[in-house]
Structures are given as structure tokens and as C-alpha cells.
Amino acid sequence: MVHPLDPGVSRRILRDMIRIRAVEEAIADRYAEQKMRCPTHLSIGQEGPAAAAGAVLDGQDLAVSGHRAHAHYLAKGGDLPAMIAEIYGKATGCSRGNGGSMHLVDEAVGFMGSTAIVGGTVPVGVGLALSLAIARKPGLVCIFIGDAVLETGVFYESAGFAAVRKLPVLFVCENNLYSVYSPLDVRQPAGRALAGVAAALGLGSSSGDGNDPQAAYSLLRTAADRVRSGAGPQFVELATYRWREHCGPMFDNELGYRTESEFLAWKARDPIPRLRQSLLSDGVIDAVWLAAVHDEIQAEIDAAFTFAEASPFPESSLASADIYSREMAPFP
Amino acid sequence: MTYAEAVRDALAVALEQDPSVIVYGLGAPDPKGVFGTTLGLQQRFGQDRVFDMPTAENAMTGVGIGAALGGLRPVLTHQRLDFALLSLDQIINNAAKWRFMFGGRRGVPLTIRMILGRGWGQGPTHSQNLQAVFAHIPGLCVVSPATPADAKGLLLSAIFGEDPVIFLEHRWLHGARGETPAGDHRVPIGRAHQLRQGGDVTVVASSILSLEALQAVDHVAAQGVACDLIDLRSIRPLDWEAIETSVQRTGRLLVLDPGHETGGVAGEIIARLTTRCWGHLRAPPRRLAMPDAPESTSPALTQGYHVRAEHIATAIGELLGLQLESASLSRRSHPHDVPGAEFQGPF
Ligand SMILES: Cc1ncc(C[n+]2csc(CCOP(=O)(O)OP(=O)(O)O)c2C)c(N)n1
Ligand SMILES: [Mg+2]
Numbered sequence: 318m319v320h321p322l323d324p325g326v327s328r329r330i331l332r333d334m335i336r337i338r339a340v341e342e343a344i345a346d347r348y349a350e351q352k353m354r355c356p357t358h359l360s361i362g363q364e365g366p367a368a369a370a371g372a373v374l375d376g377q378d379l380a381v382s383g384h385r386a387h388a389h390y391l392a393k394g395g396d397l398p399a400m401i402a403e404i405y406g407k408a409t410g411c412s413r414g415n416g417g418s419m420h421l422v423d424e425a426v427g428f429m430g431s432t433a434i435v436g437g438t439v440p441v442g443v444g445l446a447l448s449l450a451i452a453r454k455p456g457l458v459c460i461f462i463g464d465a466v467l468e469t470g471v472f473y474e475s476a477g478f479a480a481v482r483k484l485p486v487l488f489v490c491e492n493n494l495y496s497v498y499s500p501l502d503v504r505q506p507a508g509r510a511l512a513g514v515a516a517a518l519g520l521g522s523s524s525g526d527g528n529d530p531q532a533a534y535s536l537l538r539t540a541a542d543r544v545r546s547g548a549g550p551q552f553v554e555l556a557t558y559r560w561r562e563h564c565g566p567m568f569d570n571e572l573g574y575r576t577e578s579e580f581l582a583w584k585a586r587d588p589i590p591r592l593r594q595s596l597l598s599d600g601v602i603d604a605v606w607l608a609a610v611h612d613e614i615q616a617e618i619d620a621a622f623t624f625a626e627a628s629p630f631p632e633s634s635l636a637s638a639d640i641y642s643r644e645m646a647p648f649p
Numbered sequence: 650m651t652y653a654e655a656v657r658d659a660l661a662v663a664l665e666q667d668p669s670v671i672v673y674g675l676g677a678p679d680p681k682g683v684f685g686t687t688l689g690l691q692q693r694f695g696q697d698r699v700f701d702m703p704t705a706e707n708a709m710t711g712v713g714i715g716a717a718l719g720g721l722r723p724v725l726t727h728q729r730l731d732f733a734l735l736s737l738d739q740i741i742n743n744a745a746k747w748r749f750m751f752g753g754r755r756g757v758p759l760t761i762r763m764i765l766g767r768g769w770g771q772g773p774t775h776s777q778n779l780q781a782v783f784a785h786i787p788g789l790c791v792v793s794p795a796t797p798a799d800a801k802g803l804l805l806s807a808i809f810g811e812d813p814v815i816f817l818e819h820r821w822l823h824g825a826r827g828e829t830p831a832g833d834h835r836v837p838i839g840r841a842h843q844l845r846q847g848g849d850v851t852v853v854a855s856s857i858l859s860l861e862a863l864q865a866v867d868h869v870a871a872q873g874v875a876c877d878l879i880d881l882r883s884i885r886p887l888d889w890e891a892i893e894t895s896v897q898r899t900g901r902l903l904v905l906d907p908g909h910e911t912g913g914v915a916g917e918i919i920a921r922l923t924t925r926c927w928g929h930l931r932a933p934p935r936r937l938a939m940p941d942a943p944e945s946t947s948p949a950l951t952q953g954y955h956v957r958a959e960h961i962a963t964a965i966g967e968l969l970g971l972q973l974e975s976a977s978l979s980r981r982s983h984p985h986d987v988p989g990a991e992f993q994g995p996f
Contacts, residue, residue: 354948354986355770406770406947417770417946433774434731435704468703469735496704498679503701572680630949637942 322531324601326372330530331592331602333368336614337388338589340397343618344387344404345566352626353404355417356433360388362560365588366491367392369533369555370459373541377456379427379445381438384419385559386431389461394426397617398624407628414631415639427456435496436462436469443475446484446550457485457544465496467511468504473518476550480519483549487541488520490554491527497563498574515552527555528588531595558583653685653823655797656762659804660687660724662833664694667722670808673700673709674726674762683726684764684823710736710761714743717759722808730763730817731774737782744813745788760807762816765856765907767955768986772946778856778907778939781914783815784885790838791884793817793907795859797827799882802836810838817884819857819907821988841888843895847875850965851895851902853918855881858905858956865961869973874965884914889921896922900931901968905956906938913938932968937961948986 322330341359348357360367371392374380382389390400396411403410404418412420419433429445432438442460449456466472467490479486492511494501505511512524521543525536533555540551560580562569570580596602650658663670672690674683678701682688691699702709706727713723727733733740740761748756766776784791790812794800800818807814844859845866854862859880866876877895881887896902902922906915915936923934937956944954959978966973983990 355772355946356775406945406949410947412946414947414950415773415943415945417772419772420946433772434735465704468705470705470707471735497676498681499676499701504703574680631945631947633950633952636945636950636954637940640942 322534326534327531327592327596327601328606330368330372330534331589331596332610333371333392334364334530334589334592335610337364337367337391339614339618340391341387343622345561347622348566353418354406355404355419356564357404357418357566358385358564359561359566360385360559362583362587363491363493363527363557364388365530365533366489366527366555366557367461369530369537370461370489372534373537374427374459375456376427377454378459379429379442379449379456380459380461381429381442381445382421382431382461383435383438383463383466384431384433385463386421386461387418390421390423390428390431393423393428395421395423395428398621399423401621402625402628405625405628406630407625408631408635409624409628413635413639436466436471439466439469439472440475443479443484443486446479446486447482450482450484457487457541459487459489462488462490463496464490464492464494464501464511465504466490467514476515476518476520479550483547485544486550487537487544488515488550488552489537490552491557492554493557493559495559495563495575498572500574510554512552512554515554521548521551522554523552524554525556527557528583528586528591530588530592560584650797650826650829651823652797652800652818652825652827655801655829656686656804656818657682657688657690658829659801659808660690661693663722663724663805663808664690664698666833667809669720670722670724671698671716672724672726673702675702675704675728675732677701677726683728684820686823687726706732706735707739710739711743713759713761714739714747714757717757718747718755722758722760724760724762724808726762728764729766729775730779731766731777733761733763734779740783740789740813740815741786745786749788756811757813758808758811759813760804760816761814762818765817765819767819767821768951768988769992770946770948770986771944773943776944778817780817780884781908781912784914788813789885790814791817792838792882793856793884794882795822795854795856795880797825797829798834799836799842801829802834803838803882805833806835806838809835814838817856821857822860824988825860836882839883839886839888841891842880842882843877843891844880845870845876845878847877848898849875849901850968851877851879851892851899852905852961852965853879853881853892853902854905855884856907858907861956861958862905862961864958864978865965865975868958868975868978869962869965872973874969874971874973876965887918892918892922893925896926897929900929902930902934903961903964903968904934904936905961906936907956908939909941910936910938911941935964935968937964948984952985
């Protein structure tokens with residue numbers, strides 16, 4: 318079924334994409350100041366899947382993600398100042414500075430955690446779904462993954478269990494063609510579609526263009542509706558492309574692991590102008606709306622960085638805190 | 650040459666010399682070549698023998714075991730030790746036990762390089778040195794070289810030996826320089842190297858802590874304190890004789906451990922040496938290890954997390970009941986969380 322975007326949803330997706338891009342670019346611009354001292358994986362260019370998923374998920378839904386999680390956290394409604402402060406290693410960060418860019422969390426909005434080991438949160442997401450199912454709670458768990466996750470054993474083990482128990486899981490797979498510098502063809506046999514693998518595992522499965530936010534929304538919405546109706550776990554593969562280097566703020570096409578022409582072809586398919594043009598010509602938004610959105614976002618980002626910079630670092634005593642519950646007090 | 654170049658040199662020598670050697674791992678042929686350690690090897694030795702792999706650490710370890718049983722000498726590389734944790738099953742249940750559980754028929758000549766991350770917010774799951782976990786397992790060898798020459802020599806011994814070897818290489822050592830013999834240079838596994846001679850205190854170190862200790866030992870030497878500095882090089886098997894001979898002379902033992910304190914290798918060394926050299930000891934042995942806490946990403950919480958030269962110099966003084974000057978060792982021209990001023994992140 319095709320879900321046409323209603324004006325509210327389409328404005329939300331466009332706004333989220335613009336916001337995510339602006340946040341990521343602000344991080345990239347300031348990274349050289351050397352105050353954000355942690356490995357940082359940006360989502361510039363691949364905002365489409367995250368924003369579309371954000372529009373599909375409800376407040377009661379949960380989400381987990383991996384190393385490249387800024388977009389997922391923000392699209393789920395995660396607290397922006399807490400994320401920026403986390404990247405700065407500050408006490409006000411969402412993980413009190415312990416986790417950095419790769420360990421984001423905002424339980425208040427159902428973002429249950431992103432971690433740095435590829436595939437590490439896949440079974441955790443399935444377990445969260447098990448907890449919803451056993452407690453007969455509404456909602457689903459969205460597990461954001463990259464293409465490399467379909468190489469990990471834990472994906473297969475987790476997907477199998479989710480399918481057996483028909484758990485409320487929505488896998489959102491951002492296929493950006495690369496794992497670090499490794500193209501898909503050294504990791505998957507020629508001609509294999511990731512969505513096909515998921516289907517063979519017993520997941521409801523579909524695939525489409527993640528840089529076409531309307532198409533992505535429609536696929537995700539259909540899949541989420543199926544999960545909510547009790548049809549069991551669903552998998553949506555969305556094609557997209559990372560513009561910057563795997564980790565860090567720079568461009569890295571000069572390394573030669575991908576061609577400039579491939580990069581330019583994907584840049585021409587930038588999801589943001591695509592949706593913006595379509596909404597402008599349909600009269601859903603106008604220049605005034607865009608200008609206001611831009612100003613709001615800029616002010617919000619400036620405030621988040623000011624907050625992060627002004628926040629204190631954690632007290633040194635916290636280096637050995639939060640390891641056990643209070644009852645399991647550490648060694649003397 | 651640098652440590653990274655020495656690793657690459659060892660791999661090239663092995664690949665050149667023996668067609669059964671293969672080298673693989675995530676990013677092995679990529680443009681950065683695993684911090685330079687595999688650069689150019691695929692071009693030189695071909696895609697059959699030097700290759701990338703899927704993000705499937707456990708399976709690819711088992712594949713290495715099978716390949717080794719089939720007559721190859723595989724070298725598997727992990728960009729972080731933390732990623733190799735997914736392969737603990739294959740390492741511990743298969744590689745370490747194959748020889749034993751089939752009655753000594755055949756061993757597994759598999760070398761697994763694991764890079765130890767540190768600094769620039771590597772944080773809780775990109776910076777662990779779990780040498781004790783591997784050293785705990787009968788059937789595994791664990792080496793942790795500190796110098797380019799030892800990196801080359803131990804890697805070649807690992808590749809051409811008959812047992813599985815965990816080869817721990819510290820990310821901050823990759824840029825370190827040192828004389829490195831050309832050709833098929835081997836360093837025997839299980840033999841320590843004495844870096845300094847002196848009768849007052851025995852300092853036992855490994856990996857990057859050997860370099861920190863060298864600084865500290867030279868610093869206190871200028872204050873009249875002479876230490877034996879033993880660079881272990883191998884964690885298992887461990888050169889007990891080298892430590893014992895030294896402690897019998899000095900009666901004072903300081904062990905440096907780049908892993909967490911509880912259950913660590915330093916505890917094992919102190920336990921054995923205390924049992925065997927009780928009559929020679931003139932002071933309670935001491936250890937300096939990582940705290941029993943995961944490493945935070947926040948730079949504010951990693952100040953003082955790692956053992957550095959100044960801590961070592963202070964501890965040497967305490968073992969002797971002396972107040973030695975050590976504060977000047979803590980003055981560095983770059984922040985504590987990078988190996989040198991030139992490092993700008995993000996790795
Ligand atoms: C188990 C494990 N192996 C290797 C790595 C190193 N690593 C970090 S990100 C990454 C690439 C993952 O690619 P993908 O899932 O496609 O996500 P993308 O970076 O493209 O968004 C790898 C291999 C890791 N973090 N964990
Ligand atoms: Mg990818």
C-alpha cells in the first residue's frame with residue numbers, strides 16, 4: 318500500500334532532515350577545535366531513512382542503534398543539548414560523558430541506547446520487544462542497522478528468535494554500500510539483496526530508496542502497521558549514501574575506495590532538496606516556512622553547543638562510579 | 650622503522666617465504682591498511698592470500714582454524730581487541746583446545762592480531778586490554794611486544810610456530826621507531842628481554858608500559874636508584890626465570906599491568922614470585938594496573954586512568970622508602986589522551 322504523505326507528516330520529515338543535517342554539519346565544522354574528543358560517525362547524506370522512521374514511530378515505540386546514531390536519536394526525539402554535551406564528554410551528556418558519540422540514550426523518548434560494536438544492539442532490541450510482548454504492552458521496537466549487520470551472526474540468531482515469537486520488531490537497514498572502506502562485494506556474494514536475506518529468515522521484508530523520503534515513509538509505515546497488527550518482525554532496507562568519511566568530519570573520496578562520480582551521483586540524489594522541491598510545488602510549504610525552520614534550528618543548535626561548552630566535566634570521582642548497583646559496592 | 654612498518658615487514662617476509670601464509674581481516678586491503686600494517690600487501694601477494702572479510706569475527710576465526718588444520722598459516726587481524734570478543738567461542742573452545750581434545754594429533758598455527766585502542770574517547774568498548782582473559786586459557790600463547798624489533802620477531806615466530814597466538818599490539822606503539830633487523834628475524838615466544846640492569850628494584854612491564862617504565866627507570870637512575878627492567882614480551886608462556894633471577898637479587902618487585910587490576914596478569918606474577926622468592930623479598934611486592942573500572946569516553950575521566958612514567962617512578966621510590974622526584978615526568982607537550990602532539994583524531 319502506498320501511504321501518501323499528509324502535509325503534517327511531510328513537513329515533519331523535511332524539518333527533521335534539515336535539522337539532522339544542520340546538527341551534523343555543526344559538529345563537523347567544530348570538530349577541528351579538538352574539544353569533541355571521541356570517534357564520531359556523521360549521517361550527512363543519509364538523513365532520509367532516519368527522518369522517515371521518526372515520523373512512523375510513536376511515543377510508546379522504542380529504538381536502538383549502532384555507531385552512527387545521531388540521526389536516529391534526533392529523529393526519535395532525543396534531547397539535542399544532551400547529545401552535544403555527550404560528544405564533549407560533559408557531565409550533562411546523555412550518558413554523563415562516559416559513552417560519547419557512539420553511546421547515546423534518551424529513555425524518556427524511547428531511545429534505549431546505541432552502542433559501538435557492530436550488531437551489538439540487535440538482540441537487545443529483540444529482547445526489548447520480548448518485554449513488550451510479555452507485558453502485553455503496545456508499541457514496537459525499531460532496530461536501526463547498517464548493511465554490515467547482515468554479516469554478523471547475531472543478526473541471524475536474533476531475527477530467528479524474533480520470527481519464532483512474532484515479536485514487534487521493525488528492522489530499519491540503511492544500506493549505504495560501505496562498511497568503513499569495504500564495498501559490499503567483498504562482504505556479500507554478487508546479486509544478493511539484503512531484503513531477500515531477511516525474507517528468507519521469515520521477516521516481512523521490503524526495500525526502496527532511502528533518499529526518497531516519501532517512498533521511505535510509505536515502506537516504513539506499511540511495515541510498522543504490519544508489526545502493530547501482530548504480523549511479526551518486519552525488515553525494511555533503504556538505499557542511501559554517506560557523504561563524509563566513515564568516522565570523523567572530513568570528506569575522504571581521495572582515498573580511492575569509492576569513486577568521485579559515484580559520490581556525485583548520490584549527492585545529486587540528496588533527500589533534502591528532493592522533498593523540499595516537491596513540498597514547495599505542492600504548496601505544502603513556502604519560503605517563509607523554510608526560513609522560519611532554518612532560524613529555529615540554528616538557534617537551537619547554537620544553544621546546544623553553548624550548553625555543552627558551558628557544562629562542567631564530570632567530577633573525577635565518577636571515573637569509578639556507575640559500575641555496579643549500590644548493593645554490589647566495588648572493591649575497597 | 651616504525652612499529653607499524655615492522656609488523657608489515659614481518660607479514661611481507663612471511664608471505665614471501667611461505668605460500669601457506671594468508672593475511673586477512675576487516676580492512677586488511679583498505680587504503681589505510683590497518684594503521685599501515687598491511688599496506689600494499691594485497692597488491693604484492695594477491696587477493697587469494699591477502700583479503701578483507703565480512704563483519705563476522707566468530708565465523709572468520711573458525712575459518713582460520715579450519716584453514717590452519719588444512720595446512721595454511723593464517724594471520725587474522727582485528728582493528729580492536731574489543732571486536733575479537735565476538736570470537737571468544739572459536740578461540741577458546743576450538744583453537745586453544747584442538748590439539749588437546751584430539752589427543753595431540755594436530756595443533757592450530759593461527760595468529761590473531763588484536764589492536765589495543767586508547768585515547769581520543771575510545772571509551773568503554775574500543776580500548777580494552779583483556780590480555781588476562783586470553784592468558785587464562787591453556788593452549789593459547791599471548792604476546793605483547795613493545796618495540797618494532799620484537800613486534801617483527803614475535804610475529805614471525807607466531808606465524809611459523811605450531812600453536813595459536815594472540816598478538817596484542819598497542820595502537821600508540823604503531824608510530825614508535827626502533828632498529829629492526831632485516832629478513833626472517835625471529836624472537837622466541839616465552840622469553841623476556843631485560844631493558845635495564847640494576848640491583849635495587851625489579852620492574853616488570855610489557856607493551857606500552859615497557860616504554861613508560863623505561864622513561865621512569867632512566868629518570869630514577871639519575872637520582873641514584875638502579876632498576877632491573879624486564880620487558881616480558883610474552884604474557885603466556887611467561888619467562889618466570891628472568892623475573893625470579895632478578896627478584897632474588899633485588900628483593901623488591903614492581904609489576905606493571907595494562908589490564909584491569911583484579912584478576913590481572915600482575916596479580917599472577919606477584920602470587921608466584923611471592924611463593925617462590927619469599928625468603929628474598931625485602932618489601933611487599935607492588936603492582937600498578939588499570940583501575941577496576943571501564944574506561945570512560947570523557948577526557949576528564951581518563952586523566953590518571955593509565956599508568957604513566959610518573960606513577961612508576963613514584964612507586965619505585967615507595968618500594969625503597971625514598972621520596973624520588975617524579976613530577977617532572979608528568980609534564981608533556983600534548984594532552985594526556987593522545988600519543989603525540991601531531992594526533993588530531995578521530996582514531
Ligand atoms: C564487531 C565489530 N567489528 C568491527 C567493528 C568496526 N566497525 C565500526 S563501524 C563498522 C562498519 C559498519 O558498517 P555498516 O553497518 O554498514 O554501517 P555504516 O558505518 O555504513 O553506517 C565497522 C566494521 C565494530 N565496531 N564491531
Ligand atoms: Mg554501511
